[in-house]
Amino acid sequence: MKFGKRLKQQVQETLPDWRDKFLSYKELKKLVRLISSAPPFSYGSVEYGKAEAEFMRLLNSEIDKFNTFFMEQEEDFIIRHEELKQRIQKVIDTWGPSGSQPSEAEYKEQMRKIRKNIINFHGEMVLLENYSNINYTGLAKILKKYDKRTGGLLRLPFIQKVLEQPFFITDLVSKLVKQCEYMIETVFPVEEEERVKEGREAITVAGEGIFRNTIAALMTMQEIRRGSSTYSHFSLPPLNLPDSDLIQSLQLNSPIPIV
Known part of the structure; x- marks a missing residue:
């Protein structure tokens, strides 16, 4: 599939709410076409300069x-x-076995709600990682087109600049993703049947369900980071998804295997 x-x-x-935050790839592509289609004698002209x-x-x-x-x-993810x-600590302190108001039923109900919140939160962070990946890839591709069609040498210096930008540095988000996965697997252990049931419930959420979006993001991340004959030092490294219960639950309910 072509990148566009x-x-x-x-x-x-x-x-x-994220849809207008992605790369304006089509507009950039049009400008590259406009610049590259200019007659040789027009290089340095006012029109050519404006397009550049x-x-x-x-x-x-x-x-x-x-x-x-x-x-x-x-910043929002850090706060959340x-x-x-x-919230987890409050539930433990209030309704847990040693809490101020021990109640197994209330404890399970509150923890169930928090678990779903964490799964949605995890999904949003995966979407943000994908946001970083796909926009970087788009920039690399449009700059490659520019260099190829104009004979310019813009890609290398511009990509070096991009590598230092906040949107490209996803270490903190990746750390939060792993912490969420660890939290799910240690604080909220569930039986296989319940995990599959929850996954099915999540994926049937109408329209814009975060679960469905997360699956799409994971598949896109893996696709754009897969090695190919055109792999270069501008490419992102291949994506190795963790073998966690949360990722497995996503795969169980995806129509196309993620890993």
Whole structure:
């Protein structure tokens, strides 16, 4: 699948509020076509200069857009992660076996709600990792087109700049994802039948369910990071998904295997 179609599909699969935050790939592609189709004698002309300037302006504007959105989401995730930990502790202190108001029924009910919240939270963080991956890939591809069609040498210096941008550095989000998976598997152990049932319930959520979006994101991440004949030092490394119960539950309910 061509990248433009993959990006369009991913935008459709993501959360509604995120859809205008992705790379303006189509607009950048049009500008590359406009620049590369200019007659040789027009290089350096006012029209050519305007197209070049607009291309660079849009590239830098996209970087700013990615960074702003990514950092806002990252900050929100940090806060929500801490709130979830506090909720768990409060339930244990209140309705747990040694709590102030021991109640097995209430304890299980509250923990069930928190577990679903954590699964949704985990899904959103996976979507943000995918957001970083697919936008980086789009930038690398559009810069490759630019260099190939114009004879320019923009890709290398621009990608070096991108590698230092906040939206590309996903270490913190990846750490939170792993902590969520650990929390699910240790604080909320469930039987296989219950895990499959919960997964089926989640995937039947109408329309924009986070569960469905997470599956789409994982599949896209694996596809764009898969090694190929065109693999280069600009490519992202292959994605190795963890062998966790949470990932397994996603795979069990996906129509296409994720791993």
